[in-house]
Amino acid sequence: MSNVSYVRTVMLQEQAPPASQAGIVKWLRENMFSNIPNSILSIAALWAIYYVLNDVLPWAFQSSWNAKSLGECRSVIAAAYGEGASGACWAVINDRFLQLVFGFYPSELYWRPIVAFVLMFAAIAPVLFDGLPRKMLRFTMIYPFFAFWLLWGGSLWVPLMIIAGFVLGYLAFGVVSKMASSLVGMIAAVLVPILWWLFLAGDVATMLQSIIPLSIEAVSSSNFGGFMLSITIGVIGIALSLPIGIVLALGRQSDLMIVKVICVGFIEFIRGVPLITLLFVASTLLNYFMPPGTNFDLILRVIIMVTLFASAYMAEVIRGGLAALPKGQYEGADSLGLDFWQSTRLIIMPQALKISIPNIVSSFIGLFKDTTLVSIIGLLDPIGLSTNIRANQEWNGVIWELYGFIALVFWVFCFSMSRYSMYLERKLQTGH
Amino acid sequence: MKKSVFIGTLAAASVTAGLAAAGTLDDVKAAGELKCGVSTGVVGFAAADANGVWDGFDVAVCRSVAAAVLGDGNKVKFVPTTGKTRFTALASGEVDMLARNTTWTYSRDIDLKFDFVGVNYYDGQGFMAPKALGVASAKDLDGATVCIQTGTTTELNLADFFRSNNISYEPVPIETNSEAQAQYLAGACDVFTTDASGLAATRATFEKPDDHVVLPEIISKEPLGPLVRHGDNQWGDVVRWTLNALISAEELGITSANVDKLAAAAGNNPEVNRMLGTEGDLGAMLGLDKSWAHRAIAVNGNYGELFEKNIGEATPVGLARGLNAQWTDGGLIYSPPFR
Numbered sequence: 001m002s003n004v005s006y007v008r009t010v011m012l013q014e015q016a017p018p019a020s021q022a023g024i025v026k027w028l029r030e031n032m033f034s035n036i037p038n039s040i041l042s043i044a045a046l047w048a049i050y051y052v053l054n055d056v057l058p059w060a061f062q063s064s065w066n067a068k069s070l071g072e073c074r075s076v077i078a079a080a081y082g083e084g085a086s087g088a089c090w091a092v093i094n095d096r097f098l099q100l101v102f103g104f105y106p107s108e109l110y111w112r113p114i115v116a117f118v119l120m121f122a123a124i125a126p127v128l129f130d131g132l133p134r135k136m137l138r139f140t141m142i143y144p145f146f147a148f149w150l151l152w153g154g155s156l157w158v159p160l161m162i163i164a165g166f167v168l169g170y171l172a173f174g175v176v177s178k179m180a181s182s183l184v185g186m187i188a189a190v191l192v193p194i195l196w197w198l199f200l201a202g203d204v205a206t207m208l209q210s211i212i213p214l215s216i217e218a219v220s221s222s223n224f225g226g227f228m229l230s231i232t233i234g235v236i237g238i239a240l241s242l243p244i245g246i247v248l249a250l251g252r253q254s255d256l257m258i259v260k261v262i263c264v265g266f267i268e269f270i271r272g273v274p275l276i277t278l279l280f281v282a283s284t285l286l287n288y289f290m291p292p293g294t295n296f297d298l299i300l301r302v303i304i305m306v307t308l309f310a311s312a313y314m315a316e317v318i319r320g321g322l323a324a325l326p327k328g329q330y331e332g333a334d335s336l337g338l339d340f341w342q343s344t345r346l347i348i349m350p351q352a353l354k355i356s357i358p359n360i361v362s363s364f365i366g367l368f369k370d371t372t373l374v375s376i377i378g379l380l381d382p383i384g385l386s387t388n389i390r391a392n393q394e395w396n397g398v399i400w401e402l403y404g405f406i407a408l409v410f411w412v413f414c415f416s417m418s419r420y421s422m423y424l425e426r427k428l429q430t431g432h
Numbered sequence: 433m434k435k436s437v438f439i440g441t442l443a444a445a446s447v448t449a450g451l452a453a454a455g456t457l458d459d460v461k462a463a464g465e466l467k468c469g470v471s472t473g474v475v476g477f478a479a480a481d482a483n484g485v486w487d488g489f490d491v492a493v494c495r496s497v498a499a500a501v502l503g504d505g506n507k508v509k510f511v512p513t514t515g516k517t518r519f520t521a522l523a524s525g526e527v528d529m530l531a532r533n534t535t536w537t538y539s540r541d542i543d544l545k546f547d548f549v550g551v552n553y554y555d556g557q558g559f560m561a562p563k564a565l566g567v568a569s570a571k572d573l574d575g576a577t578v579c580i581q582t583g584t585t586t587e588l589n590l591a592d593f594f595r596s597n598n599i600s601y602e603p604v605p606i607e608t609n610s611e612a613q614a615q616y617l618a619g620a621c622d623v624f625t626t627d628a629s630g631l632a633a634t635r636a637t638f639e640k641p642d643d644h645v646v647l648p649e650i651i652s653k654e655p656l657g658p659l660v661r662h663g664d665n666q667w668g669d670v671v672r673w674t675l676n677a678l679i680s681a682e683e684l685g686i687t688s689a690n691v692d693k694l695a696a697a698a699g700n701n702p703e704v705n706r707m708l709g710t711e712g713d714l715g716a717m718l719g720l721d722k723s724w725a726h727r728a729i730a731v732n733g734n735y736g737e738l739f740e741k742n743i744g745e746a747t748p749v750g751l752a753r754g755l756n757a758q759w760t761d762g763g764l765i766y767s768p769p770f771r
Contacts, residue, residue, distance in 0.1 A: 104484035283517055287524030378512045384472055388480050391473025393748045397637025399610050
């Protein structure tokens, strides 16, 4: 009788784990209902979410996309969802989409901002992703001048003459620093381009234009508006504030007294003043200092002020990064026999910037959102345009749809920037 | 543009300092473009359509002046200004004139050094309340919460009105008109107060406008009109008499439809003849040509036509002429004679 075995010869069928230990139930138990306070909070949160969505979703989806006025929107929604239904009038976005994006830019020239916008990605790609060929950086350096020419139009010689200023500065540095000391060379490298831009560049550009005409239709700044204006101000501010901020941060740590005082004074003055005040200075006060009839472009004034403002904040962010570096890094650089610029470029800045990435990006995001303040000085950015759109009799009364759309677009831009900064932090992570 | 990029403040200051003394009229003629300050958007008064073309009751004044001076009502560069930037824009010369819902007050005229050239709309502050509140007069509003735009004359008028009637109120400060609409509809305040034209425009956008009443009291005088810089009287005259031409045209029965016919040959009304340049040469006195008024009227029509087209009873704003009727109809709109 050996066929009665007390040992199983056949393996039991593998069983699913108990319902309470698998899948969604397990997740819910662990994450939402692990104890009584958590359960109460979870239920309260669910109720709040339901409460909000219950109002927002029908409003957002019981909507009208094709109408010519708010009144028509309402009758379309009433016809589709019954009398008394209230829904979003997205038709206003449909109707004014191009205006919200381009402002009053001439519609036959829309390709120019679009090309500039697309090329912007090509220009920043080598900066953002180091896997790309380094030669692309040359395009990055030319891009600002090219974009300026595309957006404002006019003679190609103008941006070329601005570039010529930088070339002259470089040459001046080479020549003068050989003849005298490198400090004199630095001064010459700054002075020569400024003198060139102030007194010669305009006339030379006009002259060259009359010899070889190379121009496209000029677009006045007053036609700029919508997201194009926000992005123009934001991108220029971001692109210029980082290098200026680095210089200011280094200047603030400098041993040269005058440089240090100037940098500290600039940073503390600009940081002590709200951006809106600087914008009012740009829009109103500067006019009083200039003779009547001077055409010093309002958008240009605003860009300068925004850049100065962002640079001061950027300088403090980078100073934080510099301060966080252990002293040994500076001493190590010195012991290798590197001079100031070499150690800054090769040892200090790469580490300081890496530490500062989250703050740098949050400054960028803040700057981009701050561009909406220009609506207060009468520029037609998306917020300013929404006032203007509401001033049309057909769209008067449309509030949430416009603000919602603008908020969504801003969110997309800011969220992408924040995601990129997280990617960069992970990539540059050298800790263990 | 390109010069300004390079030269900026410094050189521009030295180059153009000599031009500053020239009159605005010559400047406008030389530039071939009228820089007109308008609001960033007020229903019926100024708004840009989907193609970026500005239109409205205030905008029409700019177009008429441009037509009178430059011969084309489209040669206007509209500069959107906010309540905070409008006066500096005019004083600094960024705009040649302002046609922007601006109340003519003593201090603006004297202290800020502007010249109001006339009144194109007589407004006044009013109240709107839901019908359900059951008030028939603003004097019944004791203890009411009032939505009010901060930093405007309306705020001061409101305080004066309630104090002089010895009743109390609770202000709900808001920043913009659209915010006021949202707050009022959400029930955050019992009453909304602003200029009567604004109340009418706001009420017209409600889903059920009949549930709300505009109370009969008008508690302030708000004469709105175009203005220019103090001290350039020739330019002030051009804007003043362009506005007067629009007003006289209505009184004399000159419309955009018949102005070409009336201007073709002298008719039997001497004032019409003088205005349209078929008799005498009033234009030369102003530094313009003979047919300036003809062009100013032809571009958009006379005062009455502008009113009906932009803010009149046929439009969603739906304002009655009221105080803004011609003096012959019992209103205040009155132009000195063209003689």
